Amino acid sequence: MRNSNQPNNSIATNLVRPKSIFWLNLGKNWYKFSRNTLSIIGLVIVAGIIISAIFAPWITPYPEHAGPFVDFDNTGQPPSLQHLFGTDNIGRDIFSRVIFAFRGALIMAVLVLAIAVPPGVLLGLIAGYLQNTWIDAVIMRITDIFLSVPPLILALAIATMLKPTLMNAMIAVTVMWWPWYTRLVYGMASSIRNEYFVIAADLTGASKFYILLREILPNCLSPVFTKMALDVGWVILIGASLSFVGLGEQPPIPALGQMVSDGARYMPTFWWMTIFPALAIVLAILGFNLLGDGIRDMLETGVE
Amino acid sequence: MKLGSFLLKRLLLSIFVIFGLSIVIFIIARVVPGDPARMALGPRAPEEVVQRLRQEMYLDKPLPEQYFYWIRGVLSGDFGRSLVTKRAVSEDIKEYLPATMELAIFAGILMVIFAVLLGTIAARYKDTWVDSLIRTLSYFGVAIPAFVAAIIFMLLFGYYWPILPVLGRLSSGIIPPTRITGLLTFDSLIQGNFVAFWDAFKHLILPSVALSLGALFQETRITRSSMVDNMRKDFLSAERGYGIPERVIMFKYLLKPSLIPTVSIMGLDFASLFANAFLVEMIFNWPGISRYGISAMMHKDLSVISAVIIVFGVIFVVVNIIVDIIVAFLDPRVRLSTSRGI
Amino acid sequence: MKTKENILLNIKDLHVWYRVYGGYLKVLNGVHLMVREGERVGLVGEAGCGKTTTMKSILQILPPGDFYIPRGQIFYKGQDVLKMSFEELQRLRSREIAMIFQDPTAALNPVFTIGNQIGDVIKYSATFEENVHKEKIKTQSIKALKEVYLPDPERMCINYPFQLSGGMRQRVCIAMAISSPRNLILADEPGTSLDVTIQAQIHRLLNELVEKRNTAIILITHSLGVAREMTDRIYVMYAGTIVETATPEILFKNPVHPYTKGLLASVPKISGGGITKGIPGKLPSYLNPPSGCRFRLRCKHEKPICSEKLPKLSEIEKDHSVACYLSER
Numbered sequence: 001m002r003n004s005n006q007p008n009n010s011i012a013t014n015l016v017r018p019k020s021i022f023w024l025n026l027g028k029n030w031y032k033f034s035r036n037t038l039s040i041i042g043l044v045i046v047a048g049i050i051i052s053a054i055f056a057p058w059i060t061p062y063p064e065h066a067g068p069f070v071d072f073d074n075t076g077q078p079p080s081l082q083h084l085f086g087t088d089n090i091g092r093d094i095f096s097r098v099i100f101a102f103r104g105a106l107i108m109a110v111l112v113l114a115i116a117v118p119p120g121v122l123l124g125l126i127a128g129y130l131q132n133t134w135i136d137a138v139i140m141r142i143t144d145i146f147l148s149v150p151p152l153i154l155a156l157a158i159a160t161m162l163k164p165t166l167m168n169a170m171i172a173v174t175v176m177w178w179p180w181y182t183r184l185v186y187g188m189a190s191s192i193r194n195e196y197f198v199i200a201a202d203l204t205g206a207s208k209f210y211i212l213l214r215e216i217l218p219n220c221l222s223p224v225f226t227k228m229a230l231d232v233g234w235v236i237l238i239g240a241s242l243s244f245v246g247l248g249e250q251p252p253i254p255a256l257g258q259m260v261s262d263g264a265r266y267m268p269t270f271w272w273m274t275i276f277p278a279l280a281i282v283l284a285i286l287g288f289n290l291l292g293d294g295i296r297d298m299l300e301t302g303v304e
Numbered sequence: 305m306k307l308g309s310f311l312l313k314r315l316l317l318s319i320f321v322i323f324g325l326s327i328v329i330f331i332i333a334r335v336v337p338g339d340p341a342r343m344a345l346g347p348r349a350p351e352e353v354v355q356r357l358r359q360e361m362y363l364d365k366p367l368p369e370q371y372f373y374w375i376r377g378v379l380s381g382d383f384g385r386s387l388v389t390k391r392a393v394s395e396d397i398k399e400y401l402p403a404t405m406e407l408a409i410f411a412g413i414l415m416v417i418f419a420v421l422l423g424t425i426a427a428r429y430k431d432t433w434v435d436s437l438i439r440t441l442s443y444f445g446v447a448i449p450a451f452v453a454a455i456i457f458m459l460l461f462g463y464y465w466p467i468l469p470v471l472g473r474l475s476s477g478i479i480p481p482t483r484i485t486g487l488l489t490f491d492s493l494i495q496g497n498f499v500a501f502w503d504a505f506k507h508l509i510l511p512s513v514a515l516s517l518g519a520l521f522q523e524t525r526i527t528r529s530s531m532v533d534n535m536r537k538d539f540l541s542a543e544r545g546y547g548i549p550e551r552v553i554m555f556k557y558l559l560k561p562s563l564i565p566t567v568s569i570m571g572l573d574f575a576s577l578f579a580n581a582f583l584v585e586m587i588f589n590w591p592g593i594s595r596y597g598i599s600a601m602m603h604k605d606l607s608v609i610s611a612v613i614i615v616f617g618v619i620f621v622v623v624n625i626i627v628d629i630i631v632a633f634l635d636p637r638v639r640l641s642t643s644r645g646i
Numbered sequence: 647m648k649t650k651e652n653i654l655l656n657i658k659d660l661h662v663w664y665r666v667y668g669g670y671l672k673v674l675n676g677v678h679l680m681v682r683e684g685e686r687v688g689l690v691g692e693a694g695c696g697k698t699t700t701m702k703s704i705l706q707i708l709p710p711g712d713f714y715i716p717r718g719q720i721f722y723k724g725q726d727v728l729k730m731s732f733e734e735l736q737r738l739r740s741r742e743i744a745m746i747f748q749d750p751t752a753a754l755n756p757v758f759t760i761g762n763q764i765g766d767v768i769k770y771s772a773t774f775e776e777n778v779h780k781e782k783i784k785t786q787s788i789k790a791l792k793e794v795y796l797p798d799p800e801r802m803c804i805n806y807p808f809q810l811s812g813g814m815r816q817r818v819c820i821a822m823a824i825s826s827p828r829n830l831i832l833a834d835e836p837g838t839s840l841d842v843t844i845q846a847q848i849h850r851l852l853n854e855l856v857e858k859r860n861t862a863i864i865l866i867t868h869s870l871g872v873a874r875e876m877t878d879r880i881y882v883m884y885a886g887t888i889v890e891t892a893t894p895e896i897l898f899k900n901p902v903h904p905y906t907k908g909l910l911a912s913v914p915k916i917s918g919g920g921i922t923k924g925i926p927g928k929l930p931s932y933l934n935p936p937s938g939c940r941f942r943l944r945c946k947h948e949k950p951i952c953s954e955k956l957p958k959l960s961e962i963e964k965d966h967s968v969a970c971y972l973s974e975r
Contacts (some may be wrong), residue, residue, distance in 0.1 A: 031668075038443065141317075145324040237449050241583060244451055245598065257451075264455055264587075268463040275459075278452040286447035430710070538752035541707040546767045546822060547740020556766075561757050635757055636806045 033298040042290025049284055053102040065092040066100035068252045076270050086272035088263065094273065097254035098280045104249050105256060105284065108170050109235040113228055116174045120181030121224060125212050127182065128189025140186065146179040169248040173238055177231070184227060188220040222299035229295045233288030240281050256281050314628055318621040325617045326378070326610075330371050333606045378614065384607030388600065393611045396596060401615070402486025403473060404585070404592035408577040409487075410508050411516035416570055418520050420563070423527025427562075428554060430532060438524065445521030451583035453514040458587060461510060469507050471589045478503045511588045515581055519573040526569055530562040564635050571627030575620040653721075654830055654862050655681040655704070660718030662699055662708070662886075664932075670714070671932040673699050675886040675940065677718070678959050681830065684860040688877035688894075690870055690909070694929055696886040697866045698748065701832045705739055706730075722830075740771040744823035745832040748866075749839055750815035754807040761787055761803025764822055771826040790825040791818070794851060813844040820848070824855055831856070831863045838868075849876060870913055874898060879965070882906050885930055885940040888959055892966040902968045904945045939970070947972055 033039050057063045061082075071091030079086040085094035127139040192198060193216060201211050240257035242248045249255040256277050263273030345354055358364060362373045377384065383393035426438040448456075462470040473488055474480055481492040481500050488504035534540065535558065543557050544550075582594035597612035599605075662674040674696050681687050689697050702708045704720055704727060720727040722738065730738065747753035755763060764787040784803070791799035794817040807815055816836060823831055833852060837845030853876055856863045867873055873880045874894045881891045882905065890903040901907045908925035927944035930936050936943055938953040945952070951971050959969040 141321065141324065144317075144321050145328060233447070240449065241451065244583065245586075245602070260451070260455065264458075267455075268459055271459060274455055278455060281449060282444070282447045282452060285449070286443060289443060289447060536709050538747055538749065539755040541702065541709060542745070542747055542753040542819075543755065543763075543766075545702075545705045545707045545739055545745045546771065547736055547738075548766055548770045549736065552766065552770070557755050557758070561755065564757075636759075637756065637808055 029298045033294045036294060036297060038290050039294025039297065042287050042292075042294055045283060045287030046291045049102055049287060050106065052099050053106050056096075056099045056103055060093075060096035060099045062093040062096040063100075065096045066252075066254055076266070076273075079272050079276075085276040086270075088259075088273050089266060089270075094259070094276055097259065098256070098277055101249075101254040101256045101259065101277070102280070102284070104253065105236045105239055106232075108173070108239050108248075109232040112170055112174045112177055112235050113231060116177040117181055117224070117228060120178035121185050121217075121220070123178075124182040124185025125189050125217060125220070128186040129193050129208070129212055129216060131190045131193065139182070143179040143182045143186075146176060147183065169239065169242050172242075172247075173235060177235070181224065181227070184223055185220050188223065189216050192216050192219055222296075225299060226292055226296040230289060230292030233285040233292070236281065236284050236288070256284075310632065311625070311629065314625055318625060322614070322617055322621055326375060326614055327371065329610045329613050330374060331367075333610050334367060334370070374610075378611070383611035386600070386608045387605040388603050388608070393608050396608070397593060397611065397615060398486075400591055400593040400596045403590060404578055404581050404594050406473075406487045406489060406508065407511055407515065407581055407584070407590060407592060408574065410489075411512040411577050412570075412574045414512055415516045415520045415523060415573065419523035419527055419566070419570070422524040423531065423566075424554070424559065426524070426528040427531035427535065427558075430535075435528075438528070442521040442525050445517050446525070448517055449583075450515050450518060450580060451587060453517050454511070454584050454587040457510045457514055468510050469503075470510060473504060473507050473590060474500070475503055475507070511584050511590055514588075515577060515584045519577070523566060523570055523573065527562065527566045530565050531558055534558055534562050560634060564631060567630050567634065568627055571623050571630075575623040578619055579616050652683045653680060654683050654685075654723065655679070655864075656721040657700070657704070658719045658721065660700065660703060660720060661716050662696075662703055662718075663714045663716060665712030665714065666933070669933055672935055673886050673932055674703070674718075675935065676956060677883075677886065678888050679864075679881055681862050681864060683829070683862055685862050685879065686856060686877045687862070687864045688873035688880040689864055689866045689883060690868065690873050690880055691883035692868060692929065695883050697883055698834055700883075701745060701834055701864065701866065704832065705743060705745055706735055707739075707745075741826070742828060743830045743832065744828045746816075746819050746823050746834060746836050748834040748836070750812065750819045751807070751839075753819055754815060756807055759804055759806055760791075760810075760818055764790060764803070764818070764825060767822045768825050786825065790821040793824065793855070794818070794821045796821070812840045813848070816840060816844075816848055817851070820851065820855075824859075824861075827859065828861055831861055832866075833863055834866045835868070836865075852876075870898075870909055882909070885935070886932070887940060887956070887969060889941065889970065890966075890968045891959070896963075896966050900966070902962065902966075902973050903941075903970045904947060904972070905941050908944075 033043075052059060056066075060066075061084075069090075069092055071087075074083075074087050074091040075089055077083055077087040077091075083093050083095065085098060088094055088097070123139050123143070127136045127143075130136050198211060198215050201215050202208075206215075236256075239248060239255070240260070242257065243255035244257035244261045246258065246261075249258070251258070259277035260274050260281070263270070263275075263277065266273050345357060362370050365373075374384075381394050383397070385391070386393050386396055389396055422438050422442075426435045429435050458470055461468045469475060478500050479497070480488065481495045481497045484491045484494070489501055489508065492498070492500035492504060540553065540558065543553055548557070579594060581590075581592055582598040584590065585592040585595035586598070593612060593615065597608065597616075600608035600612065657677055657679040660674050660677040661672070663670040663672050665671075677696070677700055679687070679689070679700070689700070691697050699708070703715070704722075706727060715728060718728070722742065725734070727735070727738065754760075761784070765783045768783050768786050768790070787803060788799040791802055796802055796814060796817050802810075802814075802818075807818075810818065816839075820836065831852075836852065837848035840848070849872060852863065852865070855861070865873070865877060870880075877894060879891065879893050880897050881888050882897075882903065883889065884905050890897070890901065890906045892900075897906065898910065901910055905925070912924050925944060930940050930943060936953065938951075938955055939945070939957050942948045942952040949971055957969045957971050959967045960973070961967045962973050
């Protein structure tokens with residue numbers, strides 16, 4: 001009989017849990033998530049950012065300021081009731097621009113992850129399952145090469161080689177993002193493939209494809225989802241770093257990093273031009289980090 | 305000896321990785337549209353001059369041959385010439401690398417000391433206000449990108465409370481030490497030039513803190529969670545049950561196994577410091593290699609870009625090997641069980 | 647069987663709860679247990695019934711988390727462990743009581759050598775306040791390892807736990823427990839995770855050590871056969887309560903509690919009888935335990951009073967106590 005006093009830190013207790021059970025256990029999962037108030041705060045922040053980004057044209061006070069707009073009478077206004085974050089050096093409302101900047105940031109994050117994660121995960125699965133074959137060696141060495149370059153540098157290198165647009169910045173970031181998932185999944189897949197249920201599936205004649213997708217993959221997914229939630233924050237960070245140096249969205253489309261760098265020139269008198277976009281970046285990263293932690297608490301802990 | 309063969313394998317692998325990296329960089333550099341010879345000489349140079357330069361730069365030869373010439377140069381220390389500074393790239397690197405190195409080392413020391421300290425304290429006082437304070441701080445610390453921290457420091461310490469210098473490595477009027485390693489603090493210390501040392505040290509503080517902030521708090525969290533995980537393990541209960549005092553348990557039996565995952569991350573973070581320094585270097589006007597590399601990217605100064613990336617790659621690989629050594633030292637399973645292929 | 651009349655350990659009405667989603671796991675629900683000097687006590691019960699939790703409560707080494715002891719006392723030599731100060735607890739753990747864990751692999755720190763770990767146990771135990779020389783610690787470590795019949799103790803000291811087989815690791819744990827004189831050893835299913843021959847060796851070893859030093863021992867096992875051979879008194883535990891206790895002869899001859907009877911009937915006999923019946927049903931939920939007697943849902947003789955109040959452990963004859971309303975006539 002199974003000893004329920006045994007520690008639950010082995011993979012074995014989380015194995016073979018089809019995704020449908022997530023929804024069946026929603027109440028319990030919600031409990032695990034909400035145990036930590038910080039996760040709820042993260043969820044609120046993220047929801048706020050996403051909703052305001054989606055509905056930006058309708059909820060911002062001055063949506064036209066996110067485009068080509070100048071108002072030299074109103075430049076450099078400190079934060080007030082009409083301009084929550086003040087105005088910038090050519091009179092645009094910073095609050096509205098920040099909300100619109102979130103749009104670009106979120107789109108970039110979603111697209112980067114959508115494009116980078118599946119191949120990364122797939123490569124990791126293949127390499128992990130076929131461990132100690134030449135395929136594994138090749139895949140992981142290529143991954144190592146990409147990982148050995150500090151991500152920011154690679155992104156910058158690629159972004160500068162191409163023209164500075166949002167699309168190219170995204171390509172740059174995507175190219176350097178996938179290896180992290182490969183490594184993550186590789187570690188899990190290579191240990192799971194030795195578990196009995198995988199060997200059993202193999203013996204009963206399941207095709208390697210089937211084993212990969214139906215047996216190994218579901219058990220690797222929790223850390224992948226956690227990482228994706230956390231990564232949105234990091235992509236936003238990298239995007240802001242890129243736009244800080246002028247890559248990414250070009251003016252007049254607002255981008256958070258670019259707003260920080262533009263406003264830095266006018267410090268300290270016109271501090272709001274830099275500080276609010278900077279705080280917006282911090283808030284976004286914070287929110288996604290908290291959310292990611294909550295997701296990890298929800299998906300990855302065993303039963304106490 | 306098993307440790308030796310383990311290291312040798314890693315070394316060979318790393319060399320392979322660096323070569324692979326150089327190939328990737330080379331290909332990207334050559335794929336970029338634009339004529340390097342023309343860019344070097346400017347739009348008004350006559351065509352024959354440009355043609356001659358093209359021949360000198362082997363641009364008319366097939367790609368593999370170009371790679372060969374380039375690698376040969378790299379291995380003998382010749383990275384070509386910078387379009388921007390018009391100097392040999394190796395000269396530039398020699399000048400700028402120590403600055404970034406000083407910054408990174410200082411930031412790295414801060415990272416390690418504070419991450420272990422704060423992480424251990426948070427784990428020890430788990431679920432008390434101390435723990436909550438450290439965790440909240442960590443959440444914020446992680447969310448503040450280096451350039452935001454740098455700008456805030458600029459604002460606070462540059463204008464409101466100017467107690468710390470914010471620009472450059474040394475105040476004007478201070479005599480710098482004679483250059484031995486290029487690390488200002490180190491050089492001035494061993495030459496007994498305490499005035500310069502103190503000044504250089506003060507200049508280091510703000511940039512290093514800004515640079516290390518995010519990684520520091522990330523490592524704090526990892527240290528804490530690693531310790532908390534191990535605190536639940538049976539061997540801790542067993543050791544406690546035998547009457548071993550709490551402080552021995554904390555600082556010996558809990559710390560060592562918990563550090564193992566942390567050390568790897570610290571290594572990665574330290575290596576990344578070099579590259580991520582560029583924003584901090586730009587804001588604090590720190591003449592480092594990161595800033596140099598980024599401006600090269602802006603100006604499409606290909607030789608510099610390739611050189612800088614190779615340098616970063618080498619640093620990354622070296623740091624990884626050192627980290628592997630440390631992990632092998634800490635974890636006997638890694639050291640002694642290579643036969644099992646773990 | 648040297649038994650003196652001095653009571654060493656006396657657990658009274660111990661309740662231990664563990665907080666989880668949706669409430670508390672009420673793991674221990676009124677445990678009574680008594681051990682005299684030099685006595686060998688067996689604690690028998692199925693997996694998950696709370697035996698390990700009881701042991702860990704004695705030493706106060708329940709894993710950090712949401713454990714809560716709403717009621718109960720654990721008297722060791724007259725003093726309540728639950729009210730002890732930190733120094734007194736340290737003294738208890740380092741000199742009086744030692745625990746041998748069920749899973750030796752988990753109980754040994756993977757990144758320190760055996761010599762290091764045993765050395766520290768010795769260093770901080772009997773020689774608590776005094777400073778001990780390294781050589782003395784080393785000789786004592788080797789002596790302890792020799793007593794558990796480990797081959798080549800000097801080399802063992804520089805080995806790491808993962809380099810040893812399971813049986814050796816268990817012996818190391820035993821060595822740590824007996825490395826300095828103790829009055830009580832808590833042996834949690836020693837040898838269960840190993841194969842049967844090694845398990846038998848371990849049991850014999852324990853027996854030998856206990857007799858030699860007149861140490862009391864609580865031997866946890868889920869095998870009645872082992873308990874019969876190796877103990878002076880058996881406590882049968884079910885779902886966090888002690889349901890019956892008696893000397894082995896009395897228990898086997900005259901079991902009263904339906905659970906005990908069921909356990910005995912489940913043991914296959916060489917004399918024949920085919921496949922045993924077992925006890926239908928399973929352990930109740932600790933989150934919402936049944937009111938009153940926790941066994942009643944599996945019991946054929948359930949009466950209305952069984953669901954109202956938890957039956958108390960009461961003596962029905964000399965050296966035989968049962969917690970069941972059946973025994974009250």
